[in-house]
Amino acid sequence: MPKFLFVILCLLVCSLTACSLFMPRDAVKPKNTENVCAIFKEKTAWYQASLNSYKKWGVPVPVQMAIMHQESHFVSDAQPPSGTLLGFIPWFTASSAYGYPQSKDETWHDYQRKTGNTFAQRDNFSDACDFVGWYSHTSYKKLGISKTDAKNLYLAYHEGHSGFQNKSYLQKPWLVGVSGKVAQRAELFKQQLATCNLISAAQ
Numbered sequence: 034m035p036k037f038l039f040v041i042l043c044l045l046v047c048s049l050t051a052c053s054l055f056m057p058r059d060a061v062k063p064k065n066t067e068n069v070c071a072i073f074k075e076k077t078a079w080y081q082a083s084l085n086s087y088k089k090w091g092v093p094v095p096v097q098m099a100i101m102h103q104e105s106h107f108v109s110d111a112q113p114p115s116g117t118l119l120g121f122i123p124w125f126t127a128s129s130a131y132g133y134p135q136s137k138d139e140t141w142h143d144y145q146r147k148t149g150n151t152f153a154q155r156d157n158f159s160d161a162c163d164f165v166g167w168y169s170h171t172s173y174k175k176l177g178i179s180k181t182d183a184k185n186l187y188l189a190y191h192e193g194h195s196g197f198q199n200k201s202y203l204q205k206p207w208l209v210g211v212s213g214k215v216a217q218r219a220e221l222f223k224q225q226l227a228t229c230n231l232i233s234a235a236q
Contacts, residue, residue: 060109060156069098069222070229072107082159090166091173095222096183097165100190103215104135109156111135133161136168140193144168165190172197183219187212 065071073080083094105111112135113128129138132155136144144164145151153160172178172189176197180186189197191208202208 062106062108066102066107069095069225072098073229076158079158079162082162085159086162086166089163090170090180092166092169092180092186093219093223095219095226096169096181096186097162098222099183099215099219100165100169100187101133101161102218103187103211105133107133109133109158132156133158134164134168136164140168182216184212184216187215 063072063075065075080094083097086092086097087094101107109132111133112131130136131138134155136155141153141155141164144167145153148163148167150160150163153163155161155164168190169178169180169186172186172194173180175194176185176189178185178189185197188202188208191212192201196202202212
């Protein structure tokens with residue numbers, strides 16, 4: 034192997050190793066995303082973050098977690114797949130949705146402006162919890178959706194408040210199905226939380 038290729042290979046390996054070593058622990062996807070107790074036992078800061086959001090906005094922890102499970106599966110830098118030009122040329126990402134909550138740029142900026150959380154980041158779990166709580170609280174105020182109604186909170190989350198009012202989801206049977214799964218997961222997470230050695234008020 035030519036010497037310069039060996040040097041480049043070594044630099045690449047070192048770079049990848051450094052990225053792994055210095056990646057914040059809480060930015061790593063949980064090992065078990067199907068059990069909320071396992072998630073919080075692995076990432077205790079996440080439980081506190083979701084509990085803080087619950088106390089602030091009144092949206093139960095299982096509902097927050099079910100929405101983010103659906104949106105990003107708890108991948109900190111999740112984003113929609115890139116589109117293609119002519120069916121095969123890599124092109125721009127179709128949406129600006131990003132991070133744990135998969136919030137679009139304009140919605141995130143609206144959240145930052147209205148809450149004063151100017152430096153909030155979508156790949157920060159605590160900020161993501163606060164965002165989901167804020168958005169769901171807004172859905173409650175604007176649309177009268179109960180904060181425990183994971184199905185309709187998710188429909189409003191996905192379609193936006195105007196879209197929900199116009200019942201745009203009725204034209205998307207697949208989305209109605211997904212919202213039902215979010216509701217089922219919220220109930221499952223609630224049941225799981227009841228078995229954890231965690232604060233019961235979060236349920």
